[in-house]
Amino acid sequence: MAPLAAPGHVLTWRAFGRLPRLALTVARELWFAVVVLALWWVLSSGSTSFYFPPLSEIWARFQELWLFDRVPTDVWPSLRNFGLAIVLSCAVGIPLGVVLGSLRRVREIVSPVLGFGWALPKLALLPAFIAVAGIGDGMRVSFILAGAVWPILLGAQDGVRAVDPGLRDMARSYRFGRGTLLFRVLLPAAAPQIFAGIRTSLAIGLVLMIVGEMLVASSGLGFFVLQSQQSYALVDMWAGALLIGMLGYLITLLFTVLERFVLRWHFARRAMHAAG
Amino acid sequence: MSVTVQALRGVRTRTAGAGRCSNLAPQLALVVLLLASWDLLVRTGVLPASGAVRLSGIAGALGDVVFTAALWTAVGDSLTSWLVGLAVCVLVGVPLGALLGWRDGVYRSVRLVLEFVRATPPVVLIPFVLLFFGPSQEMKIFLVVLGGVWPILIQSMYGVHDLEGTLVHTARAYRIRGPRFFASVLMPTVLPYLLTGARVSAVLGLLLTIGSEMVTSAPGLGRAIFDAQTSNDLAGMYALVVVAGVIGLLVNTVFTVIERKVLSWHPSQRPVTS
Numbered sequence: 405m406a407p408l409a410a411p412g413h414v415l416t417w418r419a420f421g422r423l424p425r426l427a428l429t430v431a432r433e434l435w436f437a438v439v440v441l442a443l444w445w446v447l448s449s450g451s452t453s454f455y456f457p458p459l460s461e462i463w464a465r466f467q468e469l470w471l472f473d474r475v476p477t478d479v480w481p482s483l484r485n486f487g488l489a490i491v492l493s494c495a496v497g498i499p500l501g502v503v504l505g506s507l508r509r510v511r512e513i514v515s516p517v518l519g520f521g522w523a524l525p526k527l528a529l530l531p532a533f534i535a536v537a538g539i540g541d542g543m544r545v546s547f548i549l550a551g552a553v554w555p556i557l558l559g560a561q562d563g564v565r566a567v568d569p570g571l572r573d574m575a576r577s578y579r580f581g582r583g584t585l586l587f588r589v590l591l592p593a594a595a596p597q598i599f600a601g602i603r604t605s606l607a608i609g610l611v612l613m614i615v616g617e618m619l620v621a622s623s624g625l626g627f628f629v630l631q632s633q634q635s636y637a638l639v640d641m642w643a644g645a646l647l648i649g650m651l652g653y654l655i656t657l658l659f660t661v662l663e664r665f666v667l668r669w670h671f672a673r674r675a676m677h678a679a680g
Numbered sequence: 681m682s683v684t685v686q687a688l689r690g691v692r693t694r695t696a697g698a699g700r701c702s703n704l705a706p707q708l709a710l711v712v713l714l715l716a717s718w719d720l721l722v723r724t725g726v727l728p729a730s731g732a733v734r735l736s737g738i739a740g741a742l743g744d745v746v747f748t749a750a751l752w753t754a755v756g757d758s759l760t761s762w763l764v765g766l767a768v769c770v771l772v773g774v775p776l777g778a779l780l781g782w783r784d785g786v787y788r789s790v791r792l793v794l795e796f797v798r799a800t801p802p803v804v805l806i807p808f809v810l811l812f813f814g815p816s817q818e819m820k821i822f823l824v825v826l827g828g829v830w831p832i833l834i835q836s837m838y839g840v841h842d843l844e845g846t847l848v849h850t851a852r853a854y855r856i857r858g859p860r861f862f863a864s865v866l867m868p869t870v871l872p873y874l875l876t877g878a879r880v881s882a883v884l885g886l887l888l889t890i891g892s893e894m895v896t897s898a899p900g901l902g903r904a905i906f907d908a909q910t911s912n913d914l915a916g917m918y919a920l921v922v923v924a925g926v927i928g929l930l931v932n933t934v935f936t937v938i939e940r941k942v943l944s945w946h947p948s949q950r951p952v953t954s
Contacts, residue, residue, distance in 0.1 A: 436789040437796070455811065513706045517714065520925055523932040527891045527902065528924035531909035531917055535731035610801040615891045618806070619906075626803070630895065633807030641807055649800035656799040 457639045466643040474628075479647070482624045485541055486613045489548035493605055497553045498598060501560025502590060511561065522558060526551035526608070527615055539620040544613070551612045552605040559601025563594025596670050599663045606659060610652055625651075733915045741915035742922055751904070755923065758900035761817050762889045765824025769881050773829045774874060777836025787841050794834055802827025802884070806892050815898035820889055827888045828881040835877025839870035872946055879935045886931060890924065901927075 441459075448458045470479065504511045504518075530547060537543035567590060575589050591598075617626030625648055632640035664671065719735040721727045733741075745751050780794075781787050805826055813819035843866070851857075851865045893902030901924055908917035 432785070432788050433792055437792045440793055455808075509703075512703045513710055516707050517710060519932070520929060523928035524921075524925040525886050525890050525928045527887055527894065528905055528921050530894065531905050532731075532921055535909055535914055535917070536727055537731070607799075607801070611803050611887060611891070614801055614803045615895065618803070618895045629804055630807050633811060638811075645800075645804045645808070648804045649796065652799040652801055653796045656795070 454638060457642065461639050462642045462646060465639045466646055469640070469643055470647050478623055478625055478628050479651075481541070482613060482617065482626070483651070485544045486548060486609055489545045489552055489613075490602070490605060490609055492545070492549050493553040493556050493609075494602065496549070497556030497601070497605075498560045501557045501598075502564050502586070502594070504557075505561040505564025505567075505594070506590070511565070518554075518558070522554045526612060530612075530616060530619060534620060544616050544621070547616055548609045548612045552609040555601040555604035555608065556598065557601070559597040559599075559604075560594055563597030564590050566597070567593045595667055599667060603656075603659060603663075606655055607652075610648075610655070614648065731914070733918050737915040738918040738922070741913075741919040745916060745919050745923075751920075751923065754899065754901045754904040755927070757817065758889050758893065758902065759927075761820035761900070762824060762885050765821045765828060765889075766878075766882055766885050768821070768825045769829045769832055769885070770878065772825070773833035773877070773881070774836045777833040778840045778870070780833075781837035781840030784841070787837060790837075794830065794837070798830040798834060802888060803891055803895075806895050809892075810896050815896040817898070819896065820892050820898055820900070823888050823892050824885040828885040831880040831884065832874070832877035835873040835880075836870065839873030840866075842873070843869050872943055875935075875939050875942065879939070882931060882935060886928065 445459045448456055449460060451458050504514065529550060533543050533547045533550070537546060571589055571593065572585075575585050580589065613624075614626035614629075617624035618630045621627045625644060629641055629644040629648070632638070632644060715735055718727075718732075722729070722732045722734050779786075780790050802823070805823060809819050809823050809826070813822060847865060847869070851861055856865060889900065890902035890905075892898060893900040894906045897903050897906070901920065905917055905920045905924065908914075908920060
């Protein structure tokens with residue numbers, strides 16, 4: 405997107421002329437979401453259906469529950485476990501992936517084991533985790549970790565493996581030290597794939613977190629939604645589902661902003677290539 | 681043979697086949713090592729005996745359970761709902777996504793809503809579909825469709841939207857229409873997107889199937905695993921986890937093979953994550 409005014413210039417009338425265009429772009433992206441919400445609100449307003457309560461009621465309940473009454477008891481523990489598990493996944497997955505990506509022979513030897521770990525439907529492990537580690541926070545964090553580490557590990561591995569051999573040769577001929585090679589060459593080159601891996605891990609981690617809470621917890625968002633359904637409190641259930649949806653979207657959005665910032669050189673280069 | 685391998689050792693682009701042959705022994709050794717260390721951890725009590733089972737116990741239970749009808753009924757139940765759900769995802773998601781991606785205006789309008797829906801973890805719907813269908817096959821299928829349709833729909837939409845204007849204009853100038861446009865212009869662009877979407881949907885669908893079976897005790901492998909744990913049949917539970925792993929591995933292999941075959945021409949035959 406072109407800057408509003410070229411650097412060194414004062415705002416000109418032409419720049420003002422672009423403002424409506426910016427507004428138009430934003431409107432084009434937003435109007436459908438607004439229409440969907442408005443339709444939901446209007447169509448459900450007189451609803452007496454047990455399954456589909458009016459959106460106004462859900463929204464009222466949403467405010468009662470989540471602003472900010474039950475945040476310390478239900479939202480915070482869930483998010484803390486989730487965040488901790490994702491940070492640990494990065495701490496384990498990125499170094500391991502970089503090592504495996506650099507050492508071809510080791511990578512080939514461990515690849516069947518990694519393949520099995522990646523392919524195993526992670527939820528099948530939950531009962532085993534309960535049996536070994538009980539039902540505390542430690543179990544929940546390690547369960548999310550066990551599922552979320554794979555995409556990051558594989559992303560880092562593939563990213564490092566795909567580093568242009570010419571780049572490695574150049575680093576060698578300039579006699580870069582190991583540290584310089586790692587932080588100046590390998591990690592930046594692998595960063596787009598690592599970020600793609602983390603993005604997948606976030607989605608998997610949320611699913612594991614919620615199912616874990618549905619099955620064993622006595623607090624947390626997954627527990628709250630299932631509990632509401634089992635006590636036929638449908639408005640509560642919808643309010644909980646709405647919050648989980650919002651959190652999922654917010655987490656993705658924040659991550660996208662972070663990615664855009666950290667990888668701005670990558671996106672700039674890609675845009676340049678696309679332009680010709 | 682060994683001379684060839686010796687000669688190729690210095691070359692960067694050695695074929696994967698040669699590497700696989702020479703690595704079979706260390707690969708097996710690693711697997712044996714991992715299994716042995718699990719056994720050691722259980723025997724020395726690092727992993728609690730109340731939760732972990734010796735290797736021999738798991739192997740014995742696996743040998744027993746493979747010959748029971750109950751296992752294959754459970755596996756059949758899980759795979760049926762997963763496959764039917766996945767088929768519906770493809771049948772609905774691909775055309776709908778293509779329709780939405782065709783016009784730039786439509787694409788921009790729906791993008792935000794679709795990204796929101798996709799970012800919502802679909803397991804939150806388990807309680808809701810449970811109300812409608814009870815713990816049944818239909819519930820699982822419905823859940824797989826509700827959760828799994830988005831990745832493939834969005835990929836289809838992105839794929840069609842990615843069609844280059846020049847390409848379309850050229851095709852139009854040469855009057856390439858109908859089936860020929862479909863086969864030689866549309867498909868080569870969209871297919872890589874579709875296969876990525878289908879794989880994500882498949883993995884997600886399997887996760888949803890097993891997860892919903894655990895939470896709602898609908899029939900299937902997930903329920904069998906959970907039942908084994910609650911009835912304290914730990915060896916049986918680990919045996920079933922192994923079965924689930926093998927199924928996951930099969931699903932993954934099938935998709936990898938399809939992608940390699942269908943997209944053999946595509947420059948990036950490396951896992952594409954977007």
